[in-house]
Amino acid sequence: MASPRSRKAAGPQAPLFDFDDGVLDDLPPGDEEALDDGPLDGVAYRDLVRGDWVIRAGDVIDGCRFDGVRASAWTIRGARLAETSIRRADIPVVSAARSDARDLIVSDSRLGSVDAFDASWRCVRFVRCRLGFLNLRGASLTDVAFDDCTIDELDLLDAKAHRVAFTSTTLGSLTVAGATLTDVDLRGAEIREIVGLAGLRGATISDDQLRQMAPAFADLAGIEVL
Numbered sequence: 429m430a431s432p433r434s435r436k437a438a439g440p441q442a443p444l445f446d447f448d449d450g451v452l453d454d455l456p457p458g459d460e461e462a463l464d465d466g467p468l469d470g471v472a473y474r475d476l477v478r479g480d481w482v483i484r485a486g487d488v489i490d491g492c493r494f495d496g497v498r499a500s501a502w503t504i505r506g507a508r509l510a511e512t513s514i515r516r517a518d519i520p521v522v523s524a525a526r527s528d529a530r531d532l533i534v535s536d537s538r539l540g541s542v543d544a545f546d547a548s549w550r551c552v553r554f555v556r557c558r559l560g561f562l563n564l565r566g567a568s569l570t571d572v573a574f575d576d577c578t579i580d581e582l583d584l585l586d587a588k589a590h591r592v593a594f595t596s597t598t599l600g601s602l603t604v605a606g607a608t609l610t611d612v613d614l615r616g617a618e619i620r621e622i623v624g625l626a627g628l629r630g631a632t633i634s635d636d637q638l639r640q641m642a643p644a645f646a647d648l649a650g651i652e653v654l
Contacts, residue, residue: 440611440632443571443591445551447531449513452493468492483507485526574617585624604628 458471464482470491478499483489485506494514501521508528513535520540528548535555545565552572559579569589577597586606594617602617605624612631619637622628 440593440613441591442611442613443551443573443593445531445553445571445573447511447533447551449493449533451511452491452513455491455493458492473497478502584627604631 452472455470455472458468458473460473460476462468462471463473463476463478466484467488467490469488472493472495474494475496476494476498478497480501480503481499482503486508488508488510489512490508490510492512494512495516497514497517497519499519501523502519503523504527505523505525506527507524509530509532511531513533514537515535517534517537517539519538522539522542522544524542524544524547526546527544529552530550532549532552533555534553534557536557537554538558540560542559542562544567545563547564547567549564549567549572550570552569553575554573554577555575557574557577559577559582561581561583562579563583564587565583565585567584567587569587569592572589572592573595574593574597575595577594579597580600581603582599582601583603584607585603588608589612590610592609592611593613594615596616598618599620601621601623602619603623604627607624607627609628609630614628614631614637615634
């Protein structure tokens with residue numbers, strides 16, 4: 429068994445992924461009339477334009493590819509997404525509270541307000557995405573990665589996060605009050621503001637980030653620096 433010293437030297441464990449969205453390359457085209465009528469399984473959609481798109485609680489999107497989605501709002505509260513790829517989505521409002529996502533890849537997309545409190549995410553990747561407000565309060569996150577993303581505000585209040593990584597990602601504001609973090613790697617993130625600094629326990633940061641946060645850590649500890 430590794431000693432605490434060697435475990436620390438090894439750094440945080442990276443997210444684990446085994447889903448390759450290449451398996452979705454040859455899916456048959458889906459029927460647009462089916463988008464609001466229940467589960468979607470093993471179909472592909474391209475250049476969708478919707479108004480308010482609603483997936484009902486309990487419905488499942490499984491093994492699907494969406495390449496190009498424009499909608500005024502997308503509601504997936506209580507729905508389940510599995511082994512699915514979403515590319516080039518432009519959606520100002522996403523309502524995803526208490527949703528379940530597993531083996532999901534979202535890439536080259538622009539999402540405004542994403543309300544995903546109490547959601548369960550496992551093996552979820554965001555690549556080259558722009559997100560406004562990402563609300564993951566009380567969510568359970570396991571094996572989640574943000575790669576080359578910009579997030580204006582990320583709220584992890586009371587969330588549980590395990591093996592979560594940020595690479596070449598900008599976070600305007602990060603809230604971690606009450607969060608439980610394990611193997612959360614923030615070294616690849618540019619973080620402009622942190623709310624609830626004590627909630628960073630369990631995260632890994634870089635030397636540069638530590639220097640930037642030093643005044644806030646001193647204030648948290650009640651240390652006067654003159």
